[in-house]
Amino acid sequence: MARTNASMRRVRLLAGVTGLAVASTGVAYAADISETGGANRHDGDQTAEIAAQVKFGKAKNVILFIGDGMGDSEITVARNYLVGASGQLEGIDSLPLTGQYTTYALHKGDDPLTTGDDTGKPDYVTDSAASGTGWSTGTKTYNGAISVGLDGTTAHQTLLEWAKTQGLKTGDITTAEVQDATPAVQLSHVADRGCYTPVGQTVTVDGKSQKKDTAKCPGQKSIEEQILDTRADVVMGGGKGWFDAVAANGRSVLQNAQDAGFQVPTTKAEMTAVTKADQSAPVLGLFASGNMQTRYKATPATADGYAKPAAECQTNDTAPDGTSVTWPGTQPTLADMTSKAIGLLDNDKGFFLQVEGASIDKQDHAANACGQIGETKDLDEAVKVGMDFAKTHGDTLVIVTADHAHTSQIINAEDITGGSSVPLAGTYNLLTHDGTVETVAYGTAQLGGSQQHTGTQLRIAGFGPGAANAVGLSDQTDVFDTIKDALSGVGLDPAPSAGTTTKTVTVTKEVAPARLTSAVDSKVRTLAKQIRKAKGDRKAKLKAQLRAYRAVQRQLH
Amino acid sequence: MARTNASMRRVRLLAGVTGLAVASTGVAYAADISETGGANRHDGDQTAEIAAQVKFGKAKNVILFIGDGMGDSEITVARNYLVGASGQLEGIDSLPLTGQYTTYALHKGDDPLTTGDDTGKPDYVTDSAASGTGWSTGTKTYNGAISVGLDGTTAHQTLLEWAKTQGLKTGDITTAEVQDATPAVQLSHVADRGCYTPVGQTVTVDGKSQKKDTAKCPGQKSIEEQILDTRADVVMGGGKGWFDAVAANGRSVLQNAQDAGFQVPTTKAEMTAVTKADQSAPVLGLFASGNMQTRYKATPATADGYAKPAAECQTNDTAPDGTSVTWPGTQPTLADMTSKAIGLLDNDKGFFLQVEGASIDKQDHAANACGQIGETKDLDEAVKVGMDFAKTHGDTLVIVTADHAHTSQIINAEDITGGSSVPLAGTYNLLTHDGTVETVAYGTAQLGGSQQHTGTQLRIAGFGPGAANAVGLSDQTDVFDTIKDALSGVGLDPAPSAGTTTKTVTVTKEVAPARLTSAVDSKVRTLAKQIRKAKGDRKAKLKAQLRAYRAVQRQLH
Secondary structure (H helix, E strand, O other): OOOOOHHHHHHHHHHHHHHHHOOOOOOOOOHHHHOOOOOOOOOOOOHHHHHHHOOOOOOOEEEEEEEOOOOHHHHHHHHHHHHOOOOOOOOHHHOOEEEEEEOOEEOOOOOOOOOOOOOOOEEOOOOHHHHHHHHHHOOOOEOOOEOEOOOOOOEOOOHHHHHHHOOOEEEEEEEEEOOOHHHHHHHOOEOOOOOOEOOOOOEEEOOEEEOOEHHHOOOOOOHHHHHHHHOOOEEEEEOHHHHHOEOOOOOEHHHHHHHOOOEOOOOHHHHHHOOOOOOOOOEEEEOOOOOOOOOEOOOEOEOOHHHOOOEOOOEOOEOOOOOEOOOOOOOOOHHHHHHHHHHHHOOOOOEEEEEEEOHHHHHHHOOEHHHHHHHHHHHHHHHHHHHHHHHHOOOEEEEEEEOOEOOOEEEOHHHOOOHHHOOOOEEEEEEOOOOOEEEEEEOOOOOOOOOOOEOOOEEEEEEOOOHHHHOEEEEHHHHHHHHHHHHHOOOOOOOOOOOOOEEEEEOOHHHOOHHHHHHHHHHHHHHHHHHHHOOHHHHHHHHHHHHHHHHHHHHHO | OOOOOHHHHHHHHHHHHHHHHOOOOOOOOOHHHHOOOOOOOOOOOOHHHHHHHOEOOOOOEEEEEEEOOOOHHHHHHHHHHHHOOOOOOOOHHHOOEEEEEEOOEEOOOOOOOOOOOOOOOEEOOOOHHHHHHHHHHOOOOEOOOEOEOOOOOOEOOOHHHHHHHOOOEEEEEEEEEOOOHHHHHHHOOEOOOOOOEOOOOOEEEOOEEEOOEHHHOOOOOOHHHHHHHHOOOEEEEEOHHHHHOEOOOOOEHHHHHHHOOOEOOOOHHHHHHOOOOOOOOOEEEEOOOOOOOOOEOOOEOEOOHHHOOOEOOOEOOEOOOOOEOOOOOOOOOHHHHHHHHHHHHOOOOOEEEEEEEOHHHHHHHOOEHHHHHHHHHHHHHHHHHHHHHHHHOOOEEEEEEEOOEOOOEEEOHHHOOOHHHOOOOEEEEEEOOOOOEEEEEEOOOOOOOOOOOEOOOEEEEEEOEOHHHHOEEEEHHHHHHHHHHHHHOOOOOOOOOOOOOEEEEEOOHHHOOHHHHHHHHHHHHHHHHHHHHOOHHHHHHHHHHHHHHHHHHHHHO
């Protein structure tokens, strides 16, 4: 790791770190990025660093972070705003091993734009349900499906369910409703992601009467009832309102949870007070009626947004039900939940934890640049918590990725002069950490409509044993195998040192004393003789010893 | 590399390979991607494979492939169409080590949407000129600048220029005009990318009178004159028309090239006939008046494209000047040029070659889905040529990346039902290799206008010595150092075996003979005594020896 301009880059990195501590105001920009080498991110050759980060062997714990809708564009939008174009997000950007993965779903039924039936063919733009089913079960399915196959009924075992069978503790946390697709894919199996509550139920969520029942999932239990049945040690997020639905036994699903021994904290203070989470008293944290409150105030894109002065994001002061609450109110942040979950789950046998930053997606759907940036920041802080734990626990695999990409694009307002160069998209101008303008465009739906997911491959990043599987091109379904293999230790590539006491030993030939050399030579001769006489297991064992001594011998001669 | 469903995946991979050989018609879809594990791309744990791909040491040759405008979305659009969502592009997807990099440029001057001067602050959406300057010189600059700093005059040495000083052979090939920004950044230094010809010149290009002179680059030689001065061994692409401009000596720039000993093939047949390229007779291949002809016919996006039946791409039968020519006409493909260039450049001292697939960008600007797909295919085939060479020449570093991302997005036509869900973007429906519909959207400019570059981080991938520097998050400017360090061998991380005799030694504790242990113990004691008496360099050397023996000692006790 030696390049001539390393010191210059250290200055820049330092500036970046300082930048993280301040609000994203238009602070003075680090002047050296216009110098040769000044914008480098690597501090010299990183070959040795990458080699060192490729870890073999079993993982005791796995933390899977999902930024819902967090494509590369969403990461860059947030980085530019929060820490500047040359900065580094403390959590998301800190994972050393990276690659791209594909996220497509499968068609269930015909597409009128083609001839013939499209069932089973790729549906190039996935939703969170099919996507989550991909990594939670290793199985591609149709949009809307929660951990069931193309038939809508075949339940595929999820990573969390499997981890429970292995004696690991399990957790599943989100900033969405806990019944939402991404958390649900680990905990339930339904034909349609909308099947939150028992059939026929209308409940009040975010102050409005709403209905998301099992009408579309005939014969299947609702997602929230299955959450109780699956009984992860820790489930946390929003969605409390939906638990008022009444189950077959005449009690609300929430009452059933409490009857079944679940602890149900509903504020950050109550969550903090929880001291254990296990099968006798699992935690079902419900911190909002519907989705949790987002960090930044809404800044909807407009047709002429690109021509307006650049502005900074503001802390959100409106709760999802429309009441006035300055974020976070009584909510924990995703980092708070992550930290608590890790504390509750960490145990001798290990744990599997899924963490979702859910509203990057929801704010992108709403063409809300500040909204999605605030939620990316929220996830970033949670990833940092996970990485801090993993760095001090060498047996923890951390994966950070997304379920699908989304609409937001960074375009150049400077180039827009009118006429044909006016974007079709809705736009918004942000005043970034660099003190200049970042224009974000949304064009996959009319303004006021729901902007679409997009089908591009996106970033997956990893740290710890098994993380090398993030490198290169993979598919979402590979994550299922990567995590299962890492936790089980089954099917893993053998580490170069597996089985014997192997270390990298530096032996400088010139100083090897004659009697050390002679001792090794003698042992090699003895072993060779013994091998000729030995049989079976003993012979194999002696051969392994001989190989070891010959390796030492080659260094000495 | 062992997972239970490996055989299933081999079937799928085989299907993918077969798929490459056929036209992208709606072929029957490989049924097993709906099964658990059926869509996996990894055939088991790839930790050992990634470890093996992290190569230390110097590279003799470097081939840098640039897909102009080829963001992750453009790669995915092409993959889905050409080989299906579960397929693998033979060239682009074959590089083992991957990451993301940032591409921002710098402002030169004020942005009216902010207060204060923005000079030197990030310009979040780069053009090909600033972007290419980033990797060719390691220096961030303003949009439009060709290998000069923010002042527009300071020339920064390019990778190609540096490689020449090291005695390497050099090449620079493109499907654009050779004067275009991406090839130009290796060969010239001008304040504005439009400075193709000597000042005041109007020439006929693609049948039209056009002017791109040095009016915006006062005191600087034109790009095409500098191409002659820099005298790479091989330069190939389009842009022949511009060489009709007349230089100060009264002769056309093309005549000056010929006078200076350049060989100037203008057809594939003439290119094939070239047998050598060196400083006495460099090659300036000019295969088109302006840009080279694209592979696929234009399919401009329309406001209601998402509602039209899905269609296949057709071979292009219109040359850039509007005449009727079925692609490739007399042109070489990018793969043809790459193959020829490698053959001409390969020599004992090594070479540096830049290869650009230029018109992915140009077709994306034109909201032409088939156009950009055909050009991605063209680049993919060229990358395969480079990889085939590199795989049989272990000392070759191959990098594949892009200069910036672009507008095209994959959206879900199925979800569009009217009203607010109608996309703002222009759209086009493709009938893919999977036999189903892929909807591509373009929304960063009005239809008929020029769609914009976008500012997202994008994929960089590598193979060979130094390729590990592609892993993780980097910046475009890091590529400059990665390539320069790899070719020079300066500043590289030492390979684990470099310097001292260091090897991974397996020593099984139980069998260590007492006299080996005793010899090491004795040496440790002796060294400890010597260190107490020693000073300076000798002391340091003895300490290093002690550390080595202590490592052995720890294994024996």
